[in-house]
Amino acid sequence: MDKKTQLSLFQKMYLIRSMEEKIVELYPEQEMRCPVHLCIGQEAVAAGVCENLTKEDYVFSNHRSHAHYLAKGGDPKGLLAELYGKVTGCSRGRGGSMHLIDLSVNFIGATPILGGTIPMAVGAALSSKMQGKGNISVVFFGDAAVEEGIFHESLNYASLRKLPVLFICENNLYSVQTPLSKRQPNRKISSVAIGHSIKSYREDGNNVVKVYDLAKKSINKIRKAHEPIFLEFLTYRWREHCGPYYDYNLGYRSKEEIEKWEKQCPLKKYKRNLLSKNIVTSKEIEQISHNISIEIEEAVDFAKKSSFPPRNELEKFVYSE
Amino acid sequence: MAKKRELKYTEAIKEATDLCLKEYPTSFIIGPGVPDPKGTFGTTLKLVDKYGQDRVLDMPLSENGITGICIGAALTGMRPILVHQRIDFTLLALDEIVNNAAKWHYMFGGISSIPMVVRTIIGRGWGQGSQHSQNLQALYTHIPGLKVIMPSTPYDAKGLFISSVVDNNPIIFIDHRWLYNITGYVPEGTYQVPIGKAKIIRKGSDITIASTSYMTLESIKASKIIEKEGVDPELIDIRTLKPLDSDTIIKSVRKTGRFMVLDSGWKSGGFASEVITKVVENTFTNLKTSPQRICLPDIPTPTTRGLTRYYYPNTKDIVQTVLKMLEWKSNDIKSVISKSMKREKNIPWDIPDLTFTGPF
Numbered sequence A: 001m002d003k004k005t006q007l008s009l010f011q012k013m014y015l016i017r018s019m020e021e022k023i024v025e026l027y028p029e030q031e032m033r034c035p036v037h038l039c040i041g042q043e044a045v046a047a048g049v050c051e052n053l054t055k056e057d058y059v060f061s062n063h064r065s066h067a068h069y070l071a072k073g074g075d076p077k078g079l080l081a082e083l084y085g086k087v088t089g090c091s092r093g094r095g096g097s098m099h100l101i102d103l104s105v106n107f108i109g110a111t112p113i114l115g116g117t118i119p120m121a122v123g124a125a126l127s128s129k130m131q132g133k134g135n136i137s138v139v140f141f142g143d144a145a146v147e148e149g150i151f152h153e154s155l156n157y158a159s160l161r162k163l164p165v166l167f168i169c170e171n172n173l174y175s176v177q178t179p180l181s182k183r184q185p186n187r188k189i190s191s192v193a194i195g196h197s198i199k200s201y202r203e204d205g206n207n208v209v210k211v212y213d214l215a216k217k218s219i220n221k222i223r224k225a226h227e228p229i230f231l232e233f234l235t236y237r238w239r240e241h242c243g244p245y246y247d248y249n250l251g252y253r254s255k256e257e258i259e260k261w262e263k264q265c266p267l268k269k270y271k272r273n274l275l276s277k278n279i280v281t282s283k284e285i286e287q288i289s290h291n292i293s294i295e296i297e298e299a300v301d302f303a304k305k306s307s308f309p310p311r312n313e314l315e316k317f318v319y320s321e
Numbered sequence B: 001m002a003k004k005r006e007l008k009y010t011e012a013i014k015e016a017t018d019l020c021l022k023e024y025p026t027s028f029i030i031g032p033g034v035p036d037p038k039g040t041f042g043t044t045l046k047l048v049d050k051y052g053q054d055r056v057l058d059m060p061l062s063e064n065g066i067t068g069i070c071i072g073a074a075l076t077g078m079r080p081i082l083v084h085q086r087i088d089f090t091l092l093a094l095d096e097i098v099n100n101a102a103k104w105h106y107m108f109g110g111i112s113s114i115p116m117v118v119r120t121i122i123g124r125g126w127g128q129g130s131q132h133s134q135n136l137q138a139l140y141t142h143i144p145g146l147k148v149i150m151p152s153t154p155y156d157a158k159g160l161f162i163s164s165v166v167d168n169n170p171i172i173f174i175d176h177r178w179l180y181n182i183t184g185y186v187p188e189g190t191y192q193v194p195i196g197k198a199k200i201i202r203k204g205s206d207i208t209i210a211s212t213s214y215m216t217l218e219s220i221k222a223s224k225i226i227e228k229e230g231v232d233p234e235l236i237d238i239r240t241l242k243p244l245d246s247d248t249i250i251k252s253v254r255k256t257g258r259f260m261v262l263d264s265g266w267k268s269g270g271f272a273s274e275v276i277t278k279v280v281e282n283t284f285t286n287l288k289t290s291p292q293r294i295c296l297p298d299i300p301t302p303t304t305r306g307l308t309r310y311y312y313p314n315t316k317d318i319v320q321t322v323l324k325m326l327e328w329k330s331n332d333i334k335s336v337i338s339k340s341m342k343r344e345k346n347i348p349w350d351i352p353d354l355t356f357t358g359p360f
Ligand SMILES: Cc1ncc(C[n+]2csc(CCOP(=O)(O)OP(=O)(O)O)c2C)c(N)n1
Pocket: A063, A064, A112, A113, A114, A141, A142, A143, A144, A145, A172, A174, A175, A176, A237, A241, B032, B061, B063, B089, B092
């Protein structure tokens, strides 16, 4: 991996983490009035996968989508303004955190109904094939989406038609407060895709280099061989399912479990790695952090200063002109 | 006299579920998060400790499949209660609900039936947006074979829930999330509130206002304002949307000659349209003015509170419409509004009460 890529991976993860931490800080002000599903602890998957994508490649996502949006290059201002419900938000305030979009980087859409965007990614791959575009389509979803019928229907079709789709399952071991063991038999999620005759791999989702390498191999294969691939990344959500706080007080998982995973912090691990191998200097890291914090402050300022959509536009966008 | 016991709506639902699990050994409750530490906003909290994991079940996120699985269980001796945290998620189960559950008894000549409750919740506020705050009751009231229930008080919630579990048909039992913190009198022990019966909650002579679920709270608020102005409304809480108790409504409109219906759903093709049609079909010559409906505009729910402010109809809209129907002059209407709405101004409109600090 060249230095530029290494720095870019760090930058992406740092941006995502800082954005989420900023939301944690500001959410209690009660001005961001929409449900937020934070991805702190899961940054490496989005960063490692999206680092391998071109602007032309499509990305779809779910309710926990901030990382995917930012890693694909989505505008931080558009994200924050959307969370504040402002007309300058990426969905013009109509969507909130659960409905992100940025077509300028082909982030086609994120929606919170589980599994809803999985077939859309397959459809985008079909469309790309029909139009001879040569780009690929990627969809991020959680371990619970695998339980929906639509997941299997989508994999079956992608496999049947040999469509250029990359399925990314972020297995963080929980759906809301319910552990995986209460929802699925004891088998690897990645093995399910094999049943649909799709090549499938499982990897540590908190190691950005491993994510990057596996995604690179897979994406090259999809581009060359025109077939779907399925990747399962093991990772962990640190905060509550929805909202800015920790939730070990609920008792469905222990503080020790969270702390164990916090030790596997994808960002810290990678930073340590970069510094110890003298790939970057702490000065360079500082510079990146500094730039990102400025970018985020500007986005906060932009979001807060923007206005709500005007009353007379309530009906706007029900139909396309 | 002893003070009447008050419960929150959520507690009433939980108590009803508890009693059903106790009294009907074939009943069980299943849904994503039902046994988890938040217990479906408190409505299923700790039931698992009492009845165990075989009767209080979590489930995979497989709405359509689990609905079919519950139908299969219902066909062979069980009484499933299937819970979805939002009505939007029931859309994934429409095939099993509409094609199978609703039709089974009829299309097999009454030979077998499906005693099953699908309990679900309508979301509102705190930017839940287009996919987490739909009011889809009309979709279900359209389907023959389903019974659709939407209580507005803790008392009715408990009694109607028990009636639903006892009933031998598929029931769509819909809570509105903004009812969850309200309190009211709830007797101990088992009792039933009859399905298919509306309730007159205030007798009056000037206008009939019928409403569903949360909108009943709005109608009571509006009623308190117009009472002071000498208007005497009759308020009806519909409670069961299907089968609809049109007799109670029609009788009332024959008396008052004016009719208004409040529903939390969309206007076009909505539940309110059905109620108005029934009224017009039966009371045409009694009507002194054209019936009115207060519903959501035909627009998906915006997330931003900049727009939800104008999206949800409120007490003010009801007061205005009633006074207009009574042919008040617009200046007089304005002065009533400005007089009575002062207090409301500073309350945020996207939360049910001030204790709520988000997210849902
Ligand atoms: C069809 C449907 N059912 C239920 C929900 C409620 N819900 C929202 S997020 C979520 C958890 C999903 O878990 P997972 O897919 O593992 O993603 P994670 O939240 O862990 O990132 C659930 C159950 C939903 N959004 N859509």
